[in-house]
Amino acid sequence: MWFSIALVLAVTFFFPIFFMVTSSFKGENEIFAIPFRWFPQDFQGFAQYAKAFDRVPLGQFFFNSAFMAIVDVVVTVIFSAMAGYGFAKFKFRGQRIMFFFVLATITVPFQILIIPLYVQVFKLGWADSYAGLIIPGIMNAFGVFMMRQFAYSIPDELLDAARIDGAGEFRIFWRIVLPLLAPASASLAVIIFLFSWNNFLWPLIVIRSQQLQTVPVGMTTFTEPYNGPPQWAVSMAVSTLATLPIALLFIFFQRYFIQGLAMSGIKG
Template sequence: LNSAIVAVSVTATTVFFGAMAGYGFSKFHFPGRNLMFGSILLTFMIPFPVIMIPLFVLVRNLGWVNTYWGLIVPGALTGFAVFMMRQFISAIPSELFDAARIDGAGEIRIFLTMVLPLARPALATLGILTFLESWNNLLWPLIVIQSDDMETMPLGLTNFSTLYSTNYAQMLAMSVIASLPVLAVFIIGRRQIINSLMLSGMKG
């Protein structure tokens, strides 16, 4: 249950805020836009172990250790999400949004009723990738979780292995169960992934 809550929450926030940031970077011109986007791309070069300790100190100071906030907020938005959505939304003709503005639509309405539906293949792909990463994440929950009732699925699997013995039967059985939600998400979103790949090929 903890893994489902965390994975769904992280996926929803990452997809929504990633699309919002991608729309802003792709269709709006403001001072420092390229510098800000370049700074986001630079985050790809920073491995997680480098920011792990400062991030934990920040979470601890906020009182989020051993809480859902500590698991969800650090992964609520990633540079990859902004980059992916910015690249996809950039390919959408700006004339569509200009026509909507002429008809009196505000930016929020354009984002909700035009950007999100048109970017559905990219949103589905980003959602699946984010869900898989969050569902399988072991290192960060291992650091921030300190009680059994807050353990995620990967942490629970480690309980079957001790210093002196490993219960392989139960571990493999739980591994199969843990893979079922991932398989279900892929089956549901596979059509959108294929559409995203086809659109990327045609645009390339």
């Protein structure tokens, strides 16, 4: 019985994804064919994908998205690990107040910040640039908490042994703490990549020129039918491509992916 309920749930929820992928190989008219065709008969190969690259600089969009996501991941993981370790393993003046300050940032949704943040970026001269696109979103308080939780479990004896051997504090962080935080870093990295890759609102606001556009914003050309005759199959091809990196991450790093998402409680 459980199996049949689960089967119904899985089929219902997975169907639109299946539809997206199969439609990207169909002919334009075949998508709306009645009766519904589960698999393309008018098989197009990658022709719809090629059309997408003809219409917009899709390669550039993918580069921009990947660049932003990778910088986001690297910076967030390293600085979150540093801060998490600092909060977990040291006692210093102002620690509590700094911790509550970082905690407070979680309670304020990004939506609230967009106006003043845009003004600030505008004044800095970063509007419509990689700096404006990437820097304001490069840290994440959630990462600090996650790393702090994991840093608590690092045995003090290990750190003290390194100190007795004469290692400096930064070297201890880089050579001992960071590798020990690798599993947590993997979870954090995967979800930061997901958020960054799928981020829509901030790139929409801050980027004007097409050359700097990321995939989610760039592909709205295909969802807004006012820009010309709708090309639904092309739109499905772009959608499939845009989802592919996330799908690969999910398939290969499922455990980290699920752990990270369950801890964050945010759907980008």
